[in-house]
Amino acid sequence: MRFYKELGFISDRKNKKLEYVVYSYKKDTSLLDFVPFISDFIREQTSSEFVMKNNFDRYGNMQNNYRNVSSIVLKNTGRNYTNLFEYFLNYNYLFDKVVKLESKGVQRVYSIRVDSKCHSFVANGFINHNTECRLTPIAEEMLQDIDKDTVKFIPNYDESYKEPIVLPGKFPNLLVNGTTGIAVGMTSSMPPHNLREIADSIVAMVDNPEIKTEELMQFVKGPDFPTAGVVLGNGGIKKAYKTGRGRVRVKAKCEFEDNKIIVSEIPYMVNKTSLIESIVELVKSKKVEGIKDIRDESDRKGMRIVIMLKDSANKEVVLNQLYKHTQLQTTFSIIMTSLVAGQPKTMSLKNLINFFIQHRRRIVIRRTEFELNKAEERVHILEGLRIALKNIDNVVKDIKESKDVETAKALLIEKYTLSEKQSLAILDMRLQRLTGLEQTKLQEEYNSLLEVIKDLKDILNSETRIFGIIKTETLELKEKYGDDRRTIITEEDEGDIQDESLIENEAVIITATREGYIKQTLLEDYRQQKRGGTGIIATEKKEEDIVEHLFSTKTHNYLLFFTNIGRVCWLKVYNIPRGSRYSKGKAIVNLLKLEEGEKVNAILPISDLTRESYVMFATKKGKVKKTPLKSFSRPRKMGIKAIKLENNDEVVAVKLTPGNLEVMLGSRLGNAVRFNEVDVRVMGRNASGVRGIRLKDKDEVVGMEIANPEATLLTVTEKGFGKRTEMSEYRVTRRGGKGVRNIKITDKNGNVVGIKTVKDEDEAMFITQNGVVIRTTVNGISKIGRSTQGVRLIKLREGDKVKTVTRIISKV
Numbered sequence: 134m135r136f137y138k139e140l141g142f143i144s145d146r147k148n149k150k151l152e153y154v155v156y157s158y159k160k161d162t163s164l165l166d167f168v169p170f171i172s173d174f175i176r177e178q179t180s181s182e183f184v185m186k187n188n189f190d191r192y193g194n195m196q197n198n199y200r201n202v203s204s205i206v207l208k209n210t211g212r213n214y215t216n217l218f219e220y221f222l223n224y225n226y227l228f229d230k231v232v233k234l235e236s237k238g239v240q241r242v243y244s245i246r247v248d249s250k251c252h253s254f255v256a257n258g259f260i261n262h263n264t265e266c267r268l269t270p271i272a273e274e275m276l277q278d279i280d281k282d283t284v285k286f287i288p289n290y291d292e293s294y295k296e297p298i299v300l301p302g303k304f305p306n307l308l309v310n311g312t313t314g315i316a317v318g319m320t321s322s323m324p325p326h327n328l329r330e331i332a333d334s335i336v337a338m339v340d341n342p343e344i345k346t347e348e349l350m351q352f353v354k355g356p357d358f359p360t361a362g363v364v365l366g367n368g369g370i371k372k373a374y375k376t377g378r379g380r381v382r383v384k385a386k387c388e389f390e391d392n393k394i395i396v397s398e399i400p401y402m403v404n405k406t407s408l409i410e411s412i413v414e415l416v417k418s419k420k421v422e423g424i425k426d427i428r429d430e431s432d433r434k435g436m437r438i439v440i441m442l443k444d445s446a447n448k449e450v451v452l453n454q455l456y457k458h459t460q461l462q463t464t465f466s467i468i469m470t471s472l473v474a475g476q477p478k479t480m481s482l483k484n485l486i487n488f489f490i491q492h493r494r495r496i497v498i499r500r501t502e503f504e505l506n507k508a509e510e511r512v513h514i515l516e517g518l519r520i521a522l523k524n525i526d527n528v529v530k531d532i533k534e535s536k537d538v539e540t541a542k543a544l545l546i547e548k549y550t551l552s553e554k555q556s557l558a559i560l561d562m563r564l565q566r567l568t569g570l571e572q573t574k575l576q577e578e579y580n581s582l583l584e585v586i587k588d589l590k591d592i593l594n595s596e597t598r599i600f601g602i603i604k605t606e607t608l609e610l611k612e613k614y615g616d617d618r619r620t621i622i623t624e625e626d627e628g629d630i631q632d633e634s635l636i637e638n639e640a641v642i643i644t645a646t647r648e649g650y651i652k653q654t655l656l657e658d659y660r661q662q663k664r665g666g667t668g669i670i671a672t673e674k675k676e677e678d679i680v681e682h683l684f685s686t687k688t689h690n691y692l693l694f695f696t697n698i699g700r701v702c703w704l705k706v707y708n709i710p711r712g713s714r715y716s717k718g719k720a721i722v723n724l725l726k727l728e729e730g731e732k733v734n735a736i737l738p739i740s741d742l743t744r745e746s747y748v749m750f751a752t753k754k755g756k757v758k759k760t761p762l763k764s765f766s767r768p769r770k771m772g773i774k775a776i777k778l779e780n781n782d783e784v785v786a787v788k789l790t791p792g793n794l795e796v797m798l799g800s801r802l803g804n805a806v807r808f809n810e811v812d813v814r815v816m817g818r819n820a821s822g823v824r825g826i827r828l829k830d831k832d833e834v835v836g837m838e839i840a841n842p843e844a845t846l847l848t849v850t851e852k853g854f855g856k857r858t859e860m861s862e863y864r865v866t867r868r869g870g871k872g873v874r875n876i877k878i879t880d881k882n883g884n885v886v887g888i889k890t891v892k893d894e895d896e897a898m899f900i901t902q903n904g905v906v907i908r909t910t911v912n913g914i915s916k917i918g919r920s921t922q923g924v925r926l927i928k929l930r931e932g933d934k935v936k937t938v939t940r941i942i943s944k945v
Contacts (some may be wrong), residue, residue, distance in 0.1 A: 168195070168221050175202060179209040186430055188425040189218075196222060250351050258342070271614050281503040283496045293517040295566075299494045303606055305331050305489050307471060311356075313657065318536055319477045320670035321470040323383075324356035324401070331486075332611035338486050339600045346375050348482050353482060354622055355467070358401035361619040362386060373467035374482035382743045384462035389448050394455075394842035396438035400463040404429070406903075409438065411459050415843060421866070423451045445673050448725050491601045498593065499547065505589040508582050510646065515579045517555025518562060522553045522572055534851065624710050638689040643709065644718065645682035645736060652718030653709045656685060683900055683939040686738035693765055694725060695735040697749075701765055701775035702726065706738070726772060728936075735787045742766040749810060750776050750822060751786040751798060751837035757868065758822030759813045778820040795865060798825050799848065799888035802832045806872030836888040845916060846873055849899060849926065849938040854882035856923035857891065857916045865928040874920050882922045887938035900937040911940075 151821040172190045184205055189198040199218035207213045209850025217818065278301045286295040290582045311325040333352040338344050355370040364370070365382040373379025375470070386398035399408060415421040416791075430437040442451060464928060473488060480488070500795055521528045531548065535541035545556040565571055592598045645651040686692075694702040702725045710719045721733055743766055750758040758776055765775065776784065788796075790810060799805045806826045807912060813823060826834065838846065842860050849855040863873060878884060891897060893912040900906040909929050915924050927935065 142847065170923075171195075171221075171754050175206060175214070178206050178212065181205045181209070192222065195271055205525065211226070219299040220789055221273060236723070259738050271304060274610065274614075275300050275302050275306060277303050278496065278500045281500045281703050283499045298836065299492075299932035300827040301500075302489075302492065303496075304610060308485060308489070312471075316477075319470055320468050321477075322466050322468040323471070324465060324467055325358060327616075329359035329611050329615035330357070330618070332355060332607045332615065333768065334482075334486055335490060335607050338483070338490060339604050342487075344391070344483070345915075346371075346481060349482055349486070354618070355620070356401075356467075356620050359400050359619065360403075360468045361621075362400045363398075364622045365546060366621055366624065367622055372898070373469065373746060376467040377479040377481050379467045379483075381465050381467065382462060383465050383620075384456060387452055388459070391448075391938060392442050392444065392448070394440040394448065394452055396440065396461070397436055399436065399438075399845060401465060403460045403600065405429070405436065405438070405464060408460050412440070413456065415455075415458055421454045423447065454852060463595075467832060485784045486703065490600075490603060493606075494599055495655060497599050497602050499593050501589050501929050503574040504604065505593070508586050508589065512554060512579065512582045513552065514558045514584070514587065515575060517551050517558055518566070520549055521545075521559045521562070522552065522567075522575070532560070582807070605858045638687050640685060640687055641706065641711075642683065642685055642694070643706070643736065643738070645721065646717070649721045649732060650718040651682075651709055651724070652712040652716060653688070653706065654712060654714060682733075682736045683898055683906075683937050684736070684738060685939075686735045687740075688742075691739045691742060692735045692743055693737040693739060693748075693777055693786055694721070695737065695786075696727065696734045696772070697734045697773055697783050698728070699776045699778045699784070700772040703741065703765075728775060734784045736927070737789060739786045739789065744793075746808075747790050747792045747915075749788045749790050749813070750783045750784055750797065751788075751825060751834055752776075752778065753783040753785050753833045753836055754780065755782060755798070755824060755826040755828045756782065756819055756822040757796070757798070757809060757810075757813055757837075759790075759792070760818055760820075761815065763820050774818050777819055779821055785834050788839060790839065795845060795909070796825075797838045797840040797860075797863065797888065797890070798834055798872070799838070799846075799885060800826065800828060800872070801830050801835050801884050803874060803876045803878040803885055804829075804832070804872045805863060805875035805888070806868070806870055807865050808868040809865065809871075827871045829871075835885050838888055838890040841890050841892075844890045844892045845911075846875070847891045847911065847914065847938070847940070848885060848923065849887050849889075849935060850876065850878075850882040850923065851886045851934045851936070852883035852885060853899075853925055853929045853935055854923040855914060855926045855938075857911070857914050858919050859916065860890075862919050877920050879922055883934070886935050889938055889940045897938045899935050900939075901927075901929065901933045902936045903930070905930075905933065 155287050168190050174187070175189070175342055176184055184202055187198055187202075188194045189202055195218060199222075200215070203213060203215040203218060224584050279297060283301045284297045284299050286297055288294075289296050292553045305328075307323060308326050308331050311323040313322050314320075330353045330656075334349050337349065337352055337775060341348075350367075350371070353374070355367060356366055365384060366731070369379040369381040371379070373381070383400040385396050385400060387397045388397065409427060412421070412424070412427055415422050416427075423443050424440055425443045426441040428439045428441070429440055440451075440455075442448060468479065469482070469485060470477055471485070471488075472478075474479075493848055528545070528549075531544050532541045535544055541560060542553070544555045545551055545559060546553060551559070566575070592602070640656040641653040643651065643653055688707040690706050692704045692706055692709070694704065696702070702722060708724065712718050721727070725733075739762070742762060745763065746762040748762055748765065750756075750760070760775075765773070778784070790796075792810065792815075794810055795807060796810050797807050798807055806906055808825070813825075816822065825837075828834070840846075840860055840863065845857040845859055846863070847855060847857050858875070863875075866872070875888070876882075876885060889897065891911045895911045896908060897914070898906055898908045905927075909926075914926065917923070929935070
């Protein structure tokens with residue numbers, strides 16, 4: 134009060150603010166009235182949940198909580214701190230009254246900095262004002278070499294001083310920290326990235342200027358947000374890095390803890406308070422049910438939002454609802470627009486990195502030229518001093534006899550052929566330079582500068598050295614300031630943003646196992662082998678798992694998944710995770726919305742879902758059904774019914790046909806029936822079909838093929854035997870008959886595992902229950918009659934059996 138009445142501030146604005154504080158101030162509402170260190174001190178005594186989660190360093194909270202806190206500490210340590218708290222509360226630790234003011238006249242002003250986040254014990258914000266502002270070390274990297282004529286300076290808006298048009302920027306701030314803004318109809322939304330990844334990409338482009346965006350993405354995985362979180366898929370990242378525009382979906386990191394959902398990370402630029410309020414509103418409006426309480430337990434150690442659920446709530450369902458209706462999952466739009474020579478441009482990742490490298494190249498060149506000029510100027514001065522030292526007696530005499538400085542300067546220039554700068558340096562030379570030691574130092578400095586000049590000129594004449602300096606400085610930044618990636622980038626999911634123009638339409642092999650794992654592998658990963666080879670590993674699998682589906686397709690095609698309960702689900706091939714021959718792939722249940730106990734029994738690759746074609750089904754119990762392809766063109770997210778199955782029947786084969794082809798069904802015990810699909814009437818999705826083959830006891834259908842008269846029927850048995858038979862040996866009958874013998878079944882060759890229609894130029898793959906696969910040309914397999922056992926196709930290890938056969942068309 135006395136400060137306000139007797140001293141005050143020079144500024145009227147500050148005096149009005151002080152007047153407001155003096156007359157309206159209440160201790161309980163101050164944001165600064167807290168006792169420093171008391172919380173840390175008490176928490177060192179006990180790790181009680183109440184102490185760790187409640188504030189008691191501010192007077193209002195201290196008054197409410199100090200008895201409970203003191204009781205907990207007393208119980209745990211035997212020490213009673215009640216009197217300590219009461220002293221603070223009674224004697225107003227931070228609010229002692231001013232008892233005397235003395236004029237000290239004009240005094241020096243010092244900036245006091247203490248090793249603490251709290252300055253209030255120095256003064257409570259009235260007399261002491263912290264005006265100190267210091268750049269962080271990494272910010273200083275942005276200004277490094279600005280005093281070496283590395284960038285151009287122009288007058289500011291009122292021409293009161295000059296400012297740089299751009300910073301030297303050894304630190305790639307735009308890429309690492311990102312930017313967001315709108316100006317003159319242009320929008321920029323650059324996400325932050327990991328410094329280590331950006332540094333590695335810069336070095337990679339310096340080494341290979343023709344590097345492709347895909348290769349750069351081996352280093353830059355994607356955005357790295359300071360709030361961490363999870364980025365879903367990399368389709369949007371690929372598009373943004375190639376075109377400069379894209380979208381990524383970011384969701385919070387959530388974990389289940391008992392009957393709670395714990396949120397430890399939230400998407401970038403999402404306000405925590407607003408997020409919690411939105412969840413509360415959803416609960417009140419009953420859009421999300423199952424939540425009974427929500428608590429914010431965040432502290433200095435990190436974020437922790439606890440969503441407590443009711444006992445009857447399904448944790449996964451509640452979390453999915455929160456992802457859908459709140460900012461626990463958001464979309465971040467990437468627009469990589471920046472100024473290039475004063476013009477806004479939207480650029481790819483490669484262009485951004487390239488412009489940064491070229492900027493650093495100019496900085497290094499201008500810095501080197503500045504240092505070279507400075508070194509040459511110093512050498513020029515030293516050469517004049519050396520001339521003076523060689524003629525020191527005459528120089529001293531001439532200077533003494535000169536009537537003034539100008540006369541001495543002119544005399545030195547004329548008599549010793551010196552420049553004006555050299556003559557001034559001689560006149561300014563101190564007498565101590567005449568000692569032998571000082572002369573030696575001058576000579577050493579001269580020799581050293583000559584080496585520096587030689588090195589600087591070599592840098593300017595060598596692009597290799599210039600780019601080497603850029604690499605070195607970038608790697609130094611990485612080592613000094615780099616940290617680990619925070620944001621996790623998951624594999625693509627079905628909701629991920631995709632742009633097929635950015636995905637190469639290449640031939641792949643789709644592999645799916647009985648236990649529900651699927652992957653795509655490049656066709657080139659499988660080398661050809663002669664008939665009878667031992668094969669190569671196609672997939673890593675769990676014990677007793679086998680590969681059930683193996684076929685070739687292209688990445689832009691569709692996959693229709695037909696399940697054991699008669700449903701069909703839809704997926705693009707490029708959404709299938711790619712793996713090596715040795716990887717087991719990803720669980721299909723993570724890609725499709727399957728019900729409990731549901732399993733994929735057939736997969737059909739389709740290039741166009743709208744064309745005039747039919748889907749022909751064959752079931753294990755011998756039924757067939759023909760349904761228009763258009764009936765499956767718009768499956769829902771949870772799948773749609775494809776066929777009605779009865780008596781524990783299952784789908785074993787699905788074919789795409791024009792509706793008038795001949796069909797071949799093969800059974801496990803070696804029978805086959807050939808009939809025209811015209812005999813099968815067109816049915817809807819809910820139909821169960823009609824009989825295709827009459828089976829014996831314990832027999833079942835193992836495959837369905839199109840009976841191409843120009844092809845042969847390849848039959849493979851479980852013990853590695855097989856053969857090709859001319860299609861003409863199978864007579865056409867009506868559907869529903871027993872058929873004819875397809876292969877002779879013995880103990881030597883075992884039961885039939887599959888049939889395929891093949892041509893001489895085709896290739897075939899056989900895969901065993903132990904995951905071994907062999908790829909071979911079909912023309913190496915003998916053509917023999919229907920009633921034979923076949924020839925050996927693959928050498929099996931003891932206990933192994935053939936489980937799958939697939940045809941690979943020569944031109945995919």
